[in-house]
Amino acid sequence: MSLDHRLSDEHEQLRRTVEEFAHDVVAPKIGEFYERHEFPYDIVRQMGEMGLFGLPFPEEYGGMGGDYLALCLALEELARVDSSVAITLEAGVSLGAMPVFRFGTEEQKREWLPKLCAGERLGAFGLTEPECGSDAGGTRTTAVRDEKTGEWVINGTKCFITNSGTDVTGLVTVTAVTGRKENGAPLISSIIVPSGTPGFTVAAPYSKVGWNASDTRELSFADVRVPAANLLGEEGRGYAQFLRILDEGRIAISALATGLAQGCVDESVAYARTRTAFGRPIGANQAIQFKLADMEMRAHTARVAWRDAASRLLAGEPFKKEAAAAKLYSSEIAVTNAREATQIHGGYGFMNEYPVARMWRDSKILEIGEGTSEVQRMLIARELGVG
Structure with missing residues (x-):
């Protein structure tokens, strides 16, 4: 493998564009949002218009046709000025949209990715739970199939979930136990839960030490019903x-x-x-x-x-x-x-x-x-x- 990590002309142009945006647009405004613990909707909208949320995704799904390096270059330049804006992009892409792109059906990709790539909607990844932070294999949230309707019925709680309660949040991908293996180990699956689904409750924003201009919430699911087609990838492969x-x-x-x-x-x-x-x-x-x-x-x-x-x-x-x-x-x-x-x-x-x-x-x-x-x-x- 080559150890030459110098950037191509295209990547360098992107880096400079984001650097300019960070200094000219983000830097003058973000301090006020941060102190008010307020989500910077206008800045995020501009990031969407620039195509930053679609950087690593193919053009056929509304993306920019770039790669993961392009996303990381943008993140580094944004974080040189402010981390709240940077984590909003990071979570929106690598945790929100990437699971849909990596594991979703063609129908799921075409339904969700264009909005996520444009920044019109934000995605979130519901993994962490109050009782099992680093032990994600200890997931307690459950999803049971209703034999009559075929729907998934989800119950549980998630915590520290970024981008989960903004006005433009479109979906949260939730990990849940959907069965047991022969040895009793849990089968964990990933399921897409659209915002506003009945029984899906988003708590008030946390009072945080930092990242105060980003959105972080606790989520609860009380008999939340979503179609069987909202399963992301194979059942039992969520882990x-x-x-x-x-x-x-x-x-x-x-x-x-x-x-x-x-x-x-x-x-x-x-x-x-x-x-x-x-x-x-x-x-x-x-x-x-x-x-x-x-x-x-x-x-x-x-x-x-x-x-x-x-x-x-x-x-x-x-x-x-x-x-x-x-x-x-x-x-x-x-x-x-x-x-x-x-x-x-x-x-x-x-x-x-x-x-x-x-x-x-x-x-x-x-x-x-x-x-x-x-x-x-x-x-x-x-x-x-x-x-």
């Missing part, structure tokens, strides 16, 4: 499906984390050049210079890691270990860079008017969401043959 989705998603989260880490560098360099203390810019002090050098080194290394994992995915090669390593490293250095950026800014780094304060609040979840750091280490060890 394997979400493992594949999460493997890909770790690359996307790594790109997002890399963007946050790079954003911390960007803001800190600009601040170090203009902030004076003791008669000179603080950037003239070697202690600050070394902090900035280490921050840049971390962001650069994280970028190489996620691009390597992405290139393996695109080449059809095994990428599970590389995706886990990229997610683990980039999320942890995002937290480190956010802490160092806040330190460089001093008291101003503790003020919400400065982007680094937002980045500090947003960074910690990256070590938790879509697989904790501990889970990533388990996965890497397993791939090494010792787990």
Whole structure:
């Protein structure tokens, strides 16, 4: 495999376009949305018009005909400015639309993907439950077939679900136990539940530490009925499906984390050049210079890691270990860079008017969401043959 991760002209043009959008459109407005804990509908609408939600999908389904690398480039550039907007795109594509594309029937694809690719509707992935966060195999939500109507009847609760309660949310793909194997192990299936289905209740938004301009909710299902045709893929294959989705998603989260880490560098360099203390810019002090050098080194290394994992995915090669390593490293250095950026800014780094304060609040979840750091280490060890 080539280790040359330089971008093609097409990918570089996309990266620059999103970079410009992030700085010209997102940066001036997002702080106000963030402090109000308000979803930025207008920004998301513009992202849809740009085709960002359709980046990795074929044109026949309303997509842009790009690839997963294109999506990750967009995520990194958005997260350099704001992670709430970036996670809205990440969850909408890799968790919302990608399961439909990977495992859906042709009818399901044609019904849902054009709206999801256009950003007219957002999709969500209902996996996590209150009693089994990292143990997704312990799913307690159930779906039982009504023998008379053939419908699925769903009961259970999901938590921490991104994009699940916005005005433009169209569907949530829910994992549920639909039967038992001979050994008693659960058969977990994925089922599409359209927003507004009777019995499907979306709770009020969580009060979160970070990602305050993104939508995160608890969901409950009380005898929710959906047609048999809403089954996504084969019955009993939901567990394997979400493992594949999460493997890909770790690359996307790594790109997002890399963007946050790079954003911390960007803001800190600009601040170090203009902030004076003791008669000179603080950037003239070697202690600050070394902090900035280490921050840049971390962001650069994280970028190489996620691009390597992405290139393996695109080449059809095994990428599970590389995706886990990229997610683990980039999320942890995002937290480190956010802490160092806040330190460089001093008291101003503790003020919400400065982007680094937002980045500090947003960074910690990256070590938790879509697989904790501990889970990533388990996965890497397993791939090494010792787990």
